[in-house]
Amino acid sequence: MNFKAVTAALLLVASLFNTSWANETAPVVDRTSTGGAQTLEDIMARQAQLNVDERFRSENIGDPSRAKAITEQLGTNGGASDSEVYRAIRYNEIDPSLQQRGPAAEVLIQDAGMPWYKLREGPVITYGGGALLGIIGLLIVFYFVRGRIMIDGGPAGTTIERFKAIERFGHWLLAGSFIALGVTGLLVLMGRKFLIPVIGPEAFATLAAGSKFIHNNIAWAFMIGLVMTFFMWVAHNIPNKLDIKWLLAGGGIFTKSHPSAKKFNAGQKIIFWTVMIMGFSVSLSGLSLLFPFELPMFAKTFALINSVAGTDLPTVLLPHEEMQYANIWHSIVAFVMMLAIIAHIYIGSVGMEGAFDAMGNGQVDLEWARQHHDLWVAEVEAKQGKGGSS
Amino acid sequence: MKAMISAFVVALAIAFAAPSVLNEFGWSAAEKGSSATSVRLN
Numbered sequence: 001m002n003f004k005a006v007t008a009a010l011l012l013v014a015s016l017f018n019t020s021w022a023n024e025t026a027p028v029v030d031r032t033s034t035g036g037a038q039t040l041e042d043i044m045a046r047q048a049q050l051n052v053d054e055r056f057r058s059e060n061i062g063d064p065s066r067a068k069a070i071t072e073q074l075g076t077n078g079g080a081s082d083s084e085v086y087r088a089i090r091y092n093e094i095d096p097s098l099q100q101r102g103p104a105a106e107v108l109i110q111d112a113g114m115p116w117y118k119l120r121e122g123p124v125i126t127y128g129g130g131a132l133l134g135i136i137g138l139l140i141v142f143y144f145v146r147g148r149i150m151i152d153g154g155p156a157g158t159t160i161e162r163f164k165a166i167e168r169f170g171h172w173l174l175a176g177s178f179i180a181l182g183v184t185g186l187l188v189l190m191g192r193k194f195l196i197p198v199i200g201p202e203a204f205a206t207l208a209a210g211s212k213f214i215h216n217n218i219a220w221a222f223m224i225g226l227v228m229t230f231f232m233w234v235a236h237n238i239p240n241k242l243d244i245k246w247l248l249a250g251g252g253i254f255t256k257s258h259p260s261a262k263k264f265n266a267g268q269k270i271i272f273w274t275v276m277i278m279g280f281s282v283s284l285s286g287l288s289l290l291f292p293f294e295l296p297m298f299a300k301t302f303a304l305i306n307s308v309a310g311t312d313l314p315t316v317l318l319p320h321e322e323m324q325y326a327n328i329w330h331s332i333v334a335f336v337m338m339l340a341i342i343a344h345i346y347i348g349s350v351g352m353e354g355a356f357d358a359m360g361n362g363q364v365d366l367e368w369a370r371q372h373h374d375l376w377v378a379e380v381e382a383k384q385g386k387g388g389s390s
Numbered sequence: 391m392k393a394m395i396s397a398f399v400v401a402l403a404i405a406f407a408a409p410s411v412l413n414e415f416g417w418s419a420a421e422k423g424s425s426a427t428s429v430r431l432n
């Protein structure tokens with residue numbers, strides 16, 4: 001392979017990524033015009049994720065010796081204005097009592113909102129969106145380089161039942177809801193950046209509200225489909241030695257050979273376990289987002305990871321931080337799933353002759369089945385010979 | 391194709407039934423806190 005061409009391609013890809021979220025030190029700000037209070041430059045610098053020297057705020061939390069007489073205006077504040085009290089709260093300098101109760105009511109100020117927003121608007125969208133475009137581009141290149149994988153010698157003309165109606169129903173319940181979740185999730189995640197400039201805020205507000213409704217509610221169909229397909233297919237997806245041979249042969253994709261496989265080959269097993277493990281994880285984080293503050297799980301997960309891996313992840317998280325972690329994790333896992341599923345959709349449709357029939361009407365060409373799942377065909381034929389069924 | 395179409399229809403049916411079913415159990419999520427019901431400007 002041409003090393004220079006690869007290097008040039010990598011540099012081009014790297015140059016596309018926006019690195020504005022990288023932390024840098026904020027320039028020194030002149031605050032004489034505000035009497036030492038923060039300026040618009042300070043606010044903008046924090047929003048730009050620059051490192052701002054916060055001492056001008058953290059040390060400006062009032063002075064008891066300045067307290068006015070109790071009979072005077074604001075005398076009950078005891079030497080601290082409301083702004084100074086809130087600054088003290090922000091920097092944990094006082095421990096206020098609250099009358100409100102609830103999982104998030106005791107959090108008066110939470111500073112991690114802007115880093116979460118920047119992470120979501122920056123790396124998550126850039127790398128996630130870039131990866132989606134990348135996999136689509138790779139598949140287009142692959143299609144033109146390798147071409148459609150055809151049935152060697154043409155179809156046999158006779159068919160064999162690959163999947164029963166209930167299996168296809170479970171697959172399409174999962175697939176249909178996943179596509180709806182993917183599209184609406186991308187609209188909610190990226191719409192502010194890419195759609196509002198095109199269609200305007202009013203049209204996007206309607207689209208976003210509809211996307212939110214579909215995303216929040218079709219998630220239940222996804223979870224039902226996930227459970228259905230897990231129990232229907234887990235027994236056929238246990239890894240075995242045959243999978244190693246299949247993987248070493250690259251599935252025969254590049255060598256145009258047909259390594260042996262049972263009902264599911266190693267590639268399909270990878271898709272199955274990716275969907276199951278990540279589908280379970282994205283469902284958990286989705287439930288956490290669907291019921292705000294009711295299902296915090298990251299502090300406990302981090303504690304578990306720390307105990308196993310010896311890491312030093314935070315184990316005490318505010319309710320809002322739990323939601324922020326859930327949101328970011330939900331997006332990352334969803335992107336990885338979308339990458340896998342786009343490849344799965346390709347090979348199950350335009351990429352391979354005869355593959356779609358398996359989930360279309362459930363009947364696949366016998367020659368296709370012999371070439372891609374020879375051991376499964378032998379099992380089915382042996383059972384049929386004994387009067388059984390697949 | 392019947393299995394595919396019926397699965398899509400069921401997925402949509404689940405989506406549109408979910409808010410009222412959840413509400414029956416007091417688990418309203420999608421409709422919780424909607425501005426039409428929770429915000430009073432007067």
